[in-house]
Amino acid sequence: MQIGMVGLGKMGGNMAERLRRGGHEVVGYDHHREASDVGSLKELVDRLETPRAVWVMVPAGAPTQQTVDELGKLLSEGDVVIDGGNSHYVDDQKHAAELAEKGIRFVDCGVSGGVWGLQNGYALMCGGDDSVVQHMMPIFETLKPEGEDGFVHAGAVGAGHFAKMVHNGIEYGMMQSFAEGWELLEASDIVTDVKGCFSSWRTGTVIRSWLLDLLVRALDSDEHLEELRGYAQDSGEGRWTVQAAVDHAVPLPVITAALYARFASRQEDPPAMKVVAALRNQFGGHAIASAEGSVGMGADSPGADVTPPKVR
Structure with missing residues (x-):
């Protein structure tokens, strides 16, 4: 089967290689020209036979949105876009609706396997219309691990990335x-x-x-x-x-x-712990560490001189 792969990083590049080893024809595009088979998304689309299938493996958010938007302008009715990145399932539903207006079909596919996927296969969680998922099964079968497990058609659009x-x-x-x-x-x-x-x-x-x-x-x-x-x-x-x-x-x-x-x-000096340290010093006279690293009782350490408030 022929497929376009957009995004040839650690995941996308290895997935493209696994598909090629499985006998599929992959046309790859990445912003880094040395990794690409083509120089642009338009050239990728032009290289594919209809009905086209394009797998998107770019970061979630704006990069995915920009890629889907551009593919929406380049692809034709009956073509398929698969988002295999880590998109939010709500975005999947938005992308599917936008592409459906032009007759372009959409599948969201959660992918797990990391850098070991080339060797071991990728666990795939798909969401979308059953007819589209079945159409793409030769690709899914090659990417998934050998055996019965490793693939699920989880439900409608968004279900794959939700899973x-x-x-x-x-x-x-x-x-x-x-x-x-x-x-x-x-x-x-x-x-x-x-x-x-x-x-x-x-x-x-x-x-x-x-x-x-x-x-x-x-x-x-x-x-x-x-x-x-x-x-x-x-x-x-x-x-x-x-x-x-x-x-x-x-x-x-x-x-x-x-x-x-x-x-x-990510916090070398967690701000919240400053409050905890200050309170421990106030109610119990516990030692506190200064910003310079010294340890002491604090300039206004109350010890036992502070009368606790009455409990009402």
């Missing part, structure tokens, strides 16, 4: 649990082989997983993670998952806490 959003929210919680367990083991006085503990859990335990395998792999190269700074970005999907939970009145305490932990990781 991927929840997938990433679960990933946040799992990663945070491993991180907190690692920190506690490292802080222990009696556990001397933290890496060995995680490695031993890969067989026969209920927490064995690919994430656990990847953590052990990281510890193999840096046992105490001394070469890393404790800073973690978040994709938009973690935030969208929490927002969707609010919209649907579904409690997500673990995923929400994991998202907030990432926010905290």
